[in-house]
Amino acid sequence: DSGVTQTPKHLITATGQRVTLRCSPRSGDLSVYWYQQSLDQGLQFLIQYYNGEERAKGNILERFSAQQFPDLHSELNLSSLELGDSALYFCASRRVGGNTIYFGEGSWLTVV
Amino acid sequence: TQLLEQSPQFLSIQEGENLTVYCNSSSVFSSLQWYRQEPGEGPVLLVTVVTGGEVKKLKRLTFQFGDARKDSSLHITAAQPGDTGLYLCAGELRGAGSYQLTFGKGTKLSVIP
Numbered sequence: 001d002s003g004v005t006q007t008p009k010h011l012i013t014a015t016g017q018r019v020t021l022r023c024s025p026r027s028g029d030l031s032v033y034w035y036q037q038s039l040d041q042g043l044q045f046l047i048q049y050y051n052g053e054e055r056a057k058g059n060i061l062e063r064f065s066a067q068q069f070p071d072l073h074s075e076l077n078l079s080s081l082e083l084g085d086s087a088l089y090f091c092a093s094r095r096v097g098g099n100t101i102y103f104g105e106g107s108w109l110t111v112v
Numbered sequence: 113t114q115l116l117e118q119s120p121q122f123l124s125i126q127e128g129e130n131l132t133v134y135c136n137s138s139s140v141f142s143s144l145q146w147y148r149q150e151p152g153e154g155p156v157l158l159v160t161v162v163t164g165g166e167v168k169k170l171k172r173l174t175f176q177f178g179d180a181r182k183d184s185s186l187h188i189t190a191a192q193p194g195d196t197g198l199y200l201c202a203g204e205l206r207g208a209g210s211y212q213l214t215f216g217k218g219t220k221l222s223v224i225p
Contacts (some may be wrong), residue, residue, distance in 0.1 A: 002154060031211070042217035043155070043200065056212055090154050094211065099143065099204065101213060103154030 003027065004104035006091050012110045018079040021107045025072055025093030031055070032074040033094070033101060034066055038087040049074055081111045115139060116203055118216035126224050128190050133219045135201035136183045142204045144177055144184045145213065149198040191223045 003026035013019055025032050034046040036059075045058035049068035060066075063081075068074040078085060092103045116137045125131055135144070143162045147155035159168050161177035161184060168175045172195075174187040184201055198220050202213040 002156070004154070033212075035215075043202075043215040045212060045214060048212065058212070092154070099145075099160060099211070100157055103156070105152065105154050 002102040002104060004091055004093050004102050006089075006104035006107050008107055009105065010108045010110075012112060013081060015081055015083060015111055017081050017111075018077065019081065019109065021076040021078070021089050021091075021109075023074045023076070023091030023093075023104060025074070025091070026095070026102055029093035029095045029102075030072065031094040031096075032068055032072070033092040034060075034074070034076050035090040035092065035103075036087050037090060037106070043090070046076070078109070083111050085109065086111045115214045116201055116216035118199075118201055118219050120219060121217065122220050122222075124222040124224065125191055127192060131188050131191055131221070133186045133188075133199055133221070134183070135185070135216055137203060138182065139203065139205075140181050142181075144181070145202045145204065146175055146184070146186055147200040147202060147215075149200060149218070155198075155200055188221075191221075193223045193225050196221055196223050 005024040007022045030051045032049045035043050037043045046060040047066050048056040052068050063079050066076045088106045090106045092101045094101045119134050145160045146158045149155040159175045164179045164181045166177045172189045176185050198218045200218045202215045205212045
C-alpha cells in the first residue's frame with residue numbers, strides 16, 4: 001500500500017459526459033501528480049500541483065482540468081469525454097525534497 | 113516522439129534465464145528511476161540511479177546508468193515467475209520549482225515456469 005488513495009477504481013461512462021477522479025495523497029505530501037496510462041502511449045504526465053498551486057503541465061487536454069484543495073486532496077475533471085479518453089488514470093504524491101513518487105492504484109475509466 | 117525509448121517492448125523467457133532491458137534517450141537526466149508495475153496496481157519504485165556510470169544491485173536485479181546519463185539498463189539474473197510484470201524507466205527532469213518524471217512505454221516481461 002503506497003498510501004495514495006484514488007477513487008473510483010472503475011468508472012464506465014458515455015461519450016460527452018463529465019467525470020471527476022479523486023486522489024488523497026500520502027500524509028504530509030504536498031505534491032500531487034496526475035498521469036494517464038494507455039496501451040499505445042504509455043504513462044503520460046498530465047499535471048502537477050504543489051500545496052494547492054499548479055506547478056507543471058504536461059500533455060493535458062483543454063477538456064481536462066485539475067485542482068488541489070487546502071486539505072491537499074486533488075481532483076481531476078474530465079469533460080466532453082471521447083472514446084480515446086479510456087485509460088488508467090494515476091495519481092501520485094511526493095514529499096518536499098524527496099525524489100520518490102508514490103503512485104495510487106489508479107482509476108480505470110472506460111468511455112463507451 | 114517518446115523521450116525515453118525502452119526495448120524490448122515484450123519479453124517472454126523461461127524461468128532461470130537471464131535478460132536485459134534497455135532504456136535510451138537523447139536527453140540528459142538528473143536521475144533515472146526504474147519501476148515495476150503489476151496488473152491493477154500503480155508503478156512501484158525499484159531503484160534510483162543518479163551518477164553517470166553508477167551500478168546498483170537489488171538481489172538478482174542489476175541497474176546501470178550510462179556515463180552520459182542518457183541511458184540505463186536493467187539486468188535480471190535467473191529470472192523467476194515472480195519477476196513477471198511491466199518494467200518502466202523514468203527520467204527526472206528538473207524545471208523551475210518543479211520535479212517531473214517522464215516515463216518510457218515499458219517492457220512487459222513474462223517469465224514462464
